[in-house]
Amino acid sequence: MKVNLEKIKPDKKEVLRNLYSLYLHDLSAYTEGLQINDSGSYEFDSFSLIWEKEGITPSFIKVDEKLAGFVLILEAPFTTKVDKVINDFFILNPFRGKGVAKAAVAEIFSQNKGSYYISELVQNKTAVHFWKKIYQQHGIGFEEHTEVQDGEEVVYQTFVVS
Numbered sequence: 001m002k003v004n005l006e007k008i009k010p011d012k013k014e015v016l017r018n019l020y021s022l023y024l025h026d027l028s029a030y031t032e033g034l035q036i037n038d039s040g041s042y043e044f045d046s047f048s049l050i051w052e053k054e055g056i057t058p059s060f061i062k063v064d065e066k067l068a069g070f071v072l073i074l075e076a077p078f079t080t081k082v083d084k085v086i087n088d089f090f091i092l093n094p095f096r097g098k099g100v101a102k103a104a105v106a107e108i109f110s111q112n113k114g115s116y117y118i119s120e121l122v123q124n125k126t127a128v129h130f131w132k133k134i135y136q137q138h139g140i141g142f143e144e145h146t147e148v149q150d151g152e153e154v155v156y157q158t159f160v161v162s
Helices: 010-030 100-111 125-137
Strands: 003-007 056-063 066-074 084-091 114-121 142-149 152-161
Touching: 003 100, 010 056, 010 066, 010 084, 056 100, 066 100, 084 100, 100 125, 114 125, 125 152
Parallel strands: 084 114
Antiparallel strands: 003 056, 056 066, 066 084, 114 152, 142 152
């Protein structure tokens, strides 16, 4: 199984928009803040910024050239206290539980050294557990805090990948 990241070009933004709807649907299980729109999908309200602003890198996660998910990484000017923010990370259901997410994170870390910030909804215990397991497997020390962001209780970790 070969897992790799592929930067998303503007001509593939509709594919990313479709993946975002699936991702937000999954997140809706943990928050009342996400609602389906009149056309039957979930929308990322800042989606257009992905290609309009510097400091946003969307990448497809691929397994043997098949689309398996996506990651959205933010850098300056969107972040000032750390180098990178993994803003969104999503693996499609058929690829879950097979080591794809773990391999994708290893690829992210190998391509992006520096300080990081990652947050998860407190209620999304699967995501919180996943990231703590990743830190342990990579021997990464991290600081963790809980706060309210946009009306949602989140837990977040900061750490350094060298």
